[in-house]
Amino acid sequence: MATDSQESSHSDAAAISIQGVEVRYGELLALQKVNLHIQPREFICLLGPSGCGKTTLLNVIAGFVHPTNGRALTYGRAIEEPGPDRGMVFQEYGLFPWLTVRKNIQYGPKLKGSCSTELDEIANKYSKMVGLERFCDSYPGQLSGGMRQRAAIARALANQPNILLMDEPFGALDAMTRQSLQEELLQIWELERKTLVFVTHSIAEAVFLADKIIVMSAHPGRIEHIVDNTIARPRNRTADAHFQMCRHIELLFQGAGKCGNTRPGE
Numbered sequence: 001m002a003t004d005s006q007e008s009s010h011s012d013a014a015a016i017s018i019q020g021v022e023v024r025y026g027e028l029l030a031l032q033k034v035n036l037h038i039q040p041r042e043f044i045c046l047l048g049p050s051g052c053g054k055t056t057l058l059n060v061i062a063g064f065v066h067p068t069n070g071r072a073l074t075y076g077r078a079i080e081e082p083g084p085d086r087g088m089v090f091q092e093y094g095l096f097p098w099l100t101v102r103k104n105i106q107y108g109p110k111l112k113g114s115c116s117t118e119l120d121e122i123a124n125k126y127s128k129m130v131g132l133e134r135f136c137d138s139y140p141g142q143l144s145g146g147m148r149q150r151a152a153i154a155r156a157l158a159n160q161p162n163i164l165l166m167d168e169p170f171g172a173l174d175a176m177t178r179q180s181l182q183e184e185l186l187q188i189w190e191l192e193r194k195t196l197v198f199v200t201h202s203i204a205e206a207v208f209l210a211d212k213i214i215v216m217s218a219h220p221g222r223i224e225h226i227v228d229n230t231i232a233r234p235r236n237r238t239a240d241a242h243f244q245m246c247r248h249i250e251l252l253f254q255g256a257g258k259c260g261n262t263r264p265g266e
């Protein structure tokens with residue numbers, strides 16, 4: 001496997017450690033010998049064409065999918081099932097449409113037995129963090145796509161996970177909303193310092209967001225490159241460094257002959 005950076009050490013301190021993970025769905029090898037070590041508070045993007053196993057890898061970390069071979073750990077403990085230490089945000093919002101924004105945000109903490117004062121504090125804190133404090137009594141169906149995705153992020157954060165897993169969370173949004181949410185997500189990440197694993201098809205999105213970009217290819221799904229994104233924060237999408245990094249990654253895809261539908265600026 002070619003890498004731009006040396007892999008992190010195999011440390012129990014890794015927030016996420018993926019060791020020789022393979023996933024088979026019947027005859028299909030969806031992931032082949034994936035090794036990846038993610039340090040606490042890193043922002044990682046999984047980037048690659050459709051079918052390269054990005055969601056499968058995220059689901060292994062979430063505990064929804066069990067590796068056929070190899071193992072996945074968080075802070076040295078084997079991942080065997082989903083848990084509140086790992087929050088998930090999906091492309092299609094994943095909100096309960098019959099609950100208001102407030103009740104969606106409070107859902108996880110309520111299950112854990114938080115009292116009504118705590119629930120009020122949680123709803124206030126996270127609705128404010130995502131700019132929805134005036135929409136706490138709205139239902140998801142009354143919100144725009146971007147607002148629904150903000151609510152989904154607030155709901156995931158309300159459980160106070162160490163790790164936030166996001167599966168193409170902005171893929172269904174228009175370009176302007178998508179850029180705003182990318183900026184808001186970075187502000188939240190800098191405030192909350194979660195370990196963040198973010199799936200995307202977009203090179204530009206990965207370059208804007210990530211500390212490390214995991215370049216994957218399909219058939220079978222595997223990691224082709226791990227790129228350290230050294231562009232200083234705060235980042236500027238119109239800076240030369242941004243374009244150069246997009247081009248570097250584009251060339252990695254072309255080199256692998258598997259560029260798929262990823263393009264700088266997408």
Ligand SMILES: Nc1ncnc2c1ncn2[C@@H]1O[C@H](COP(=O)(O)OP(=O)(O)OP(=O)(O)O)[C@@H](O)[C@H]1O
Nearest residue numbers: 025028030048049050051052053054055056057221
């Ligand atoms: N539950 C399943 N049963 C059988 N095959 C599956 C299952 N889930 C995924 N696959 C297959 O595994 C491969 C990897 O799928 P996965 O969804 O992880 O890729 P992806 O990179 O996230 O794709 P996309 O970008 O289109 O969402 C694909 O060929 C897919 O069809």
